[in-house]
Amino acid sequence: MNSRAERIRAIKARKPFKAWDIVLIAALVLASALLWALSIGGQGAVAHVYRDGKLLREISLQTDGEYTVYSADGSGSNVISVKDGRLSVSEANCDDQICVHYGAIGLKNQTIICLPHGITIVIVDGDPWDIDIET
Numbered sequence: 282m283n284s285r286a287e288r289i290r291a292i293k294a295r296k297p298f299k300a301w302d303i304v305l306i307a308a309l310v311l312a313s314a315l316l317w318a319l320s321i322g323g324q325g326a327v328a329h330v331y332r333d334g335k336l337l338r339e340i341s342l343q344t345d346g347e348y349t350v351y352s353a354d355g356s357g358s359n360v361i362s363v364k365d366g367r368l369s370v371s372e373a374n375c376d377d378q379i380c381v382h383y384g385a386i387g388l389k390n391q392t393i394i395c396l397p398h399g400i401t402i403v404i405v406d407g408d409p410w411d412i413d414i415e416t
């Protein structure tokens with residue numbers, strides 16, 4: 282009686298466990314695919330530079346360089362530096378210098394904002410599954 286009940290329980294327990302296994306494996310595959318997609322973010326990554334909410338320019342993180350962007354009235358400037366796949370604001374004539382002190386960013390969806398100049402820099406990539414956080 283006791284062993285029979287145990288056997289039934291074992292059989293009952295086996296099936297959902299296997300189904301759960303498949304779910305787990307699927308989840309693992311999905312997770313690794315996601316990780317892979319995230320890891321290639323550094324390869325095709327670009328930075329979108331917005332001024333007052335409008336896309337001003339796109340900067341590739343694949344090539345080192347320096348780019349200067351200006352505030353809408355032209356009086357404010359931000360020097361954007363790209364080095365080793367990371368981007369930073371190396372120089373700016375804004376009052377708070379928050380954008381300069383922010384440091385380097387290089388991961389998708391990381392953002393540097395220069396509020397006085399109305400400049401927003403967001404890291405994006407060319408992945409077709411890319412979720413546009415602006416919308």
Ligand SMILES: [Zn+2]
Nearest residue numbers: 373375380395
């Ligand atoms: Zn600033």
